[in-house]
Amino acid sequence: MHDNGESTIDAGLPYRYTAALAGEIEQRWQDQWDVDGTFESPNPAGPLADPDRLAQLGEKLFVLDMFPYPSGAGLHVGHPLGYIGTDVYSRFKRMTGHNVLYSMGFDAFGLPAEQYAVQTGQHPAITTDANVANMRRQLRRLGLSHDRRRSISTTDPEYYRWTQWIFTQIFNSWYDSDLERARPIDELVAEFESGSRQVADGRSWSSLSEHERRNIVDGHRLAYVSEAPVNWCPGLGTVVANEEVTSDGRSDRGNFPVFKRNMRQWMMRITAYADRLIDDLDLLDWSDAIKTMQRNWIGRSHGARVNFASPAGDITVFTTRPDTLFGASFMVLAPEHPLVASLTSAEQSHAVEEYIRVAGLRSDIDRQDETREKSGVFTGSYATNPLTGDDIPVWIADYVLIGYGTGAIMAVPCGDQRDFDFARVFDLPIPAIQQPPAEWFEGHAIDPSLDTATWPEAFVGNAPYVNSSNASLSLNGVANVADGVATTNAWLEANGHGEATINYKLRDWLFSRQRYWGEPFPVVYDEHGSPHTLPDELLPVELPETDSFSPRTFDPDDEHSNPESPLDRLGDWVEVTLDLGDGPKAYRRDTNVMPQWAGSCWYEMRYLDPTNTEQFVHPEVEQYWMGPRTDLRPDHPGGVDLYVGGVEHAVLHLLYARFWHKVLFDLGHVSSKEPYARLFNQGYILANAFKDDRGIYVDAFNVEERDGAFYFDGEPVLREWGKMGKSLKNAVSPDEMYDTYGADTLRLYEMAMGPLDASRPWETRDVVGMFRFLQRLWRTMIDESTGGCLVNDDPADDETLRLLHRTIDVVRTEMDALRFNTAIAKLIELNNHVTKYVSSSGSIPREIAEPIVLMVAPLVPHVAEELWLRLGHDETITYVPFPHPNAALLVDDEVEMPVQIRGKVRARVMVPADADEALITSIVLAHPAVLAALEGADPATLKKVIVVPGRMVNLVP
RNA sequence: GCGGGCGUGGCGGAACUGGCAGACGCGCAGGAUUUAGGUUCCUGUUCUUCGGAGUGUGGGUUCGAGUCCCACCGCCCGCACCA
Known part of the structure; x- marks a missing residue:
């Protein structure tokens, strides 16, 4: 293991930036941010309204990470790649005058939580809470600038109350294909009653029985029960959606066989939106790859x-x-x-x-x-x-x-x-x-x-x-x-x-699951078997407490088994007497639960107004954060300004969430017609994994490399690439990195190792490079033996000043474009220059030190806060304006121009920066180095002279 | 098979609309500090027979190509008897 220069403390450098000091600084600032509520962003209305604060801040910006699932295994260093990216971006945008909404919640319902609970014998509520707590701790330790007030969990009844409410909205709607939008079901009934709409088979509405009318209306709903071929997965004990079946006919989760069976299940009429889901892709700033996947899936x-x-x-x-x-x-x-x-x-x-x-x-x-x-x-x-x-x-x-x-x-x-x-x-x-x-x-x-x-x-x-x-x-x-x-x-x-x-290839979305750990349907059935949604005041329908949360699973290949929902066993809960307007009557509850995707179909909107008990989101709040930005372009659909996540949800979450959002838009509940205006697909962190000759993965951290071959316990093993994870025995925990280098170093490494959208292999041994950079940065401003600040108020030399402003110019551009790797490279270059300056002069001019600290602040917020404090400031660096380049310092008087002969660089000549083509030509053709390179050819008889001012000169003899 | 993406040092990766290939980091080599190792710092680091050559291969456009065009090879991703 590394000892990170523990002995250097003994050697008399008690104020060196070591892992121990980094850890102390980081945790102190994390506490401070929490106490101060540094990252709390104001709303224009509702419970989190703070119009005064909102007026002080600039333009709004909603930055979102894909809703994480709180795994029992904890995080590995691959997980937070996107989170660090969004955090750096959010912090940068706060410094450039934006009111940034940035938070994180947990998609905590679902099969894995239930399976984990079954394995450990613990109730899923307990394991889920523990997993969420652990994940919150690991993420907090990274220094992510989340507004903690806005963190939510899908398993919280106060949250799923609104998931159920949206379900009732969808249930109580139908799709008017003439108007091409969803409308309340009451309006359909009114059209049938008035005769302005005919029943499909031509019978008159008034001649139908109540039950017949009910069936016709139910057949129009956007959420409906139908007997249809579905994907039955005995190994999971539940049915699953088409989108959850892999191309080889197995379940996405667990890889069990899936069989086509006719069953009575809840469906969502997503097919009604097929055209809009395809056509509105044109309004989205998403990669063509993801758009193509959605188009292919819908298959028009x-x-x-x-x-x-x-x-x-x-x-x-x-x-x-x-x-x-x-x-x-x-x-x-x-x-x-x-x-x-x-x-x-x-x-x-x-x-x-x-x-x-x-x-x-x-x-x-x-x-x-x-x-x-x-x-x-x-x-x-x-x-x-x-x-x-x-x-x-x-x-x-x-x-x-x-x-x-x-x-x-x-x-x-x-x-x-x-x-x-x-x-x-x-x-x-x-x-x-x-x-x-x-x-x-x-x-x-x-x-x-x-x-x-x-x-x-x-x-x-x-x-x-x-x-x-x-x-x-x-x-x-x-x-x-x-x-x-x-x-x-x-x-x-x-x-x-x-x-x-x-x-269309797209089929309606199979929406019910025979599991325990999910949102119960806010639905009861009457004596005819017709479904009724519960009125708002009876929401949420809470998931009943039980010890028998384990679903009945079957032999994965037993095609003829039948699903049994755990909720079916709870007779007291299932049989219920309610007054739904016709006086108290006996009803039977729906015993399915919603699929995991339900909670993630609208979560971004709950971040906006997490504590609102009257509405799922206040309309003014939704309008502020997600309303269409027609100021940017006339056809802007609204939605999250930047959504960062992996490609794996291309046809699952991203399709379902768009569908729900469009229903809510049609019904007038939101002003945006798309949930995610801009989508950025981050890459993955890959890691070496090693297999022995039986094909079993061995602990990747005890593999030795000798002469390009790999050995485990002296036996040769094979190397392959894989996503980091427990199953490949190659997961590196962020906790290890916090202990060895600190969170700032980990953040910097993950951002520096490559562009955010590229997958790249993790190399623990490379991390030290970023640690050294932070150590040098610290050393340029803090005396390692006394802890004193090395800043003075002398003017900086011209060369350093010019380099500083060129760096500011590039870093602003690169950060804005999410190219943190190149921004970091420029900052290191600048710091390497400053390091030489400081080691000879023993101090650093404030006009250099402060912009550097501000520029690194989004990337390494803890060390930046600490340096900012030591430079004599008492406010958080979070909202201090990001430096602007001084245009006058971006241009030099003289520039070096390469002179090519037949396209090969043969000489370099200094010319005035503002020289025009003629002047450059005359200088170049008179320059001794050029004449030498021409090897006697007469400059006056050149076939061609190409001059690109500021770039290069090409001579063709 | 169809659609999309990508091939740059030992490694991760830079290179804006065609204009100095290899920024920055790792590793490696040498040096300084240290009893020593590690840490830290400094210098060097594409290859080279020192003429040059060089961005998967072969061709093309251009004064000039990693970048554009054509063909091929390889890898990755998505879809896949979709009528």
Whole structure:
């Protein structure tokens, strides 16, 4: 272990910046900040209102970290990377005149907390509280400038009261697709009653029973109960959302198998918002990568729905290429398609049943293996191609998915590779309907021909149509797909065979979980089984106390097990008598809990007004912190000014939270239409992990390196990269860093090791570099043997002053752009210069020392506060204005210009900084070093002289 | 397969709209302090046969390319029979 110069104290330097001194300074200032409430930011209204203070501060800025989950293992040094970034930024912005809202709460409900509780036998409330307390301690020790009054936990009934309230708002709303927004459900009922809106099946509203009306209304709600295929995960004992299932058909948490099952569950009608969730991405300052992920997940595709007549009734397909209908030579249904049974002929029934049975056995990952040869079975029935009038065979095959589109396709083998492959395997006809260009044939080394038997693959793209006409429609001669699609769609609609439509991959959000540790639903069921939300005054519905919080889990592969919610067992809690307006009646509580994502769908707004007992957030407060910044740009959607977090929530939290926010916006509860205006994806801290020859991870801290190879206990081990964590046995705790160097050094190292958005490997041995920097910084201002301050009021020399102001200029720019690594490099350079100055003169001019302390303050706030104090100030450095560069000192009289000959630097010449091209040319061409470099070539006969003032000169002889 | 990103010293990484490649830090080497080691400080540190060469490879545009264009190789991420 390091001893950090403990002996240097013995050697007579009691005031050196050591880990011990750093620790003392840091904890003293952390206490002081708490006592003074240094980071408390004022609101314009509500319980935290302080209009006077607000008026003193400048423009508002809301900086947010992604809601952390309080893990039982405590933090490792990888966790706070983003937090340090937001803290440095927040502190910088306070010094540049902003009212910064910066806090942190805990997303403490959820599966891991419950699993941890089950493991330890402790109630999740107890373990969660302990974990939150430990995390608060570790974060406080980092010196994060959070407004502690605004810290929240999703598990606090005062918080989830509002989560439940928002649920009731969503439940009591419907989506008006004409107005393209959510509206209160009462307005829908009123429209039905007045007759301005018709019931879908044409019956009159007044003829319906109360129960029938109720079902119709419930079918419009944005939160609704439905019997639908869901993801059942026996290993977790709960259902999970589509977004929580990995591409290999397993659960995101725990990696258990997930099975598709029909079950009655709560759903959120996120699909109603599909278009706005895609379109409003354009308003967001997010990375293209994340936007693309959301677009892909929502999966909007434009096409047509087409009906094919069959003996079992119309088979509806979705296609993005209605223009290729003339080439549809067969149809394929998913094995699970509801019409399969009635389409199957007697002769084919055995084969079809067998195929369905085998397809059902196959796992999703198996079915998705593209390299597998196409399989399928003929049903024995034929459908009619509405354009050609031909009877075409109907097959079933597992390459058609029941969950996408209509679960049925028209197969156009000449224009779709999958259909082409299928047709080849089963020897089905492949009529050509486009004339591929000559290059396509050349590319495949075949002669141009419409005989598809010669084609190696389907042709996809723009090309003139052939064989594409009937009595009333002809595409022949049309040369591009867009025109073909438009013409065909018009024909389909005019002739009643289909219509243009938009299809989405996005499904509604499965919202209930059969667990204990989550928000209870504020819902009871009446004697008909209809759900009712509880009125506001009955919120929160508190999670009932119980010792049997453990959910029933099953053999992970037991597909036919059934979920059992822990709350189901609490009969006294479930059966309840309430007066919901019709007098006291018996109701049954909903025994599901909400998914972990519920609490994080709106938490940023509770930071704004955490103690408001009347509203989830005061409208004026929301408007102040999150309202649209139309002063910045006219289409600004509002929301958090800077949101920092990892990419892993691209289609989970970030999609759900946008959806909830839009509902709240539609209902008039918030002024912003998006929750997060700007998103910054931080990288991860990676660490070496080592595996022995059994493939088991070994303690990374006891691995020795010899000659480029690695050994554990004398045995060779293999090195690999991984995210830091307990499972890889490579986690470094921040506590170790606090003890060895102090929090300021840790902060500085994490910010200096690379750009914030890049992942980078942790190297404990590199940390010392930043510690040395702080030690040198301290030494330039504090006498290490006496503790005296070395600052004097003499003027600084010109060189140092110029370097200082160039540094200020760069550091301001870099910090504003979150490029802390380069800001730190400039500060080190400046300090290295000052160090030499101080070691020769024994003192430092105040006009140099103070700006340096101010510039490092956002990065290393504790040592900066301490130096600021020792420089004679008695106010916190937090709100002292960040230095401005003196423009006059940024320009030099003379600059060195490189002189290139044919692009290679051959000489350097000093020229006046404001010299124009002609002057530079004359100086350069007369300079002896240049003449020497020209090796006798005559300056007057140069082919080319390029002069970029202030940059370089390039000569071409 | 489709989409996106990235390849710079022994290592992490700098290099603004094309204009001095390798800032800053680690490590390493030498030196100072020290009984010694460690700590701390100072100097040096891309490679080199000392001519030069050099930003994954090959080509191109340009007076000039890490930066722009084309092809390829490698790594990472997302999606994946999405009709």
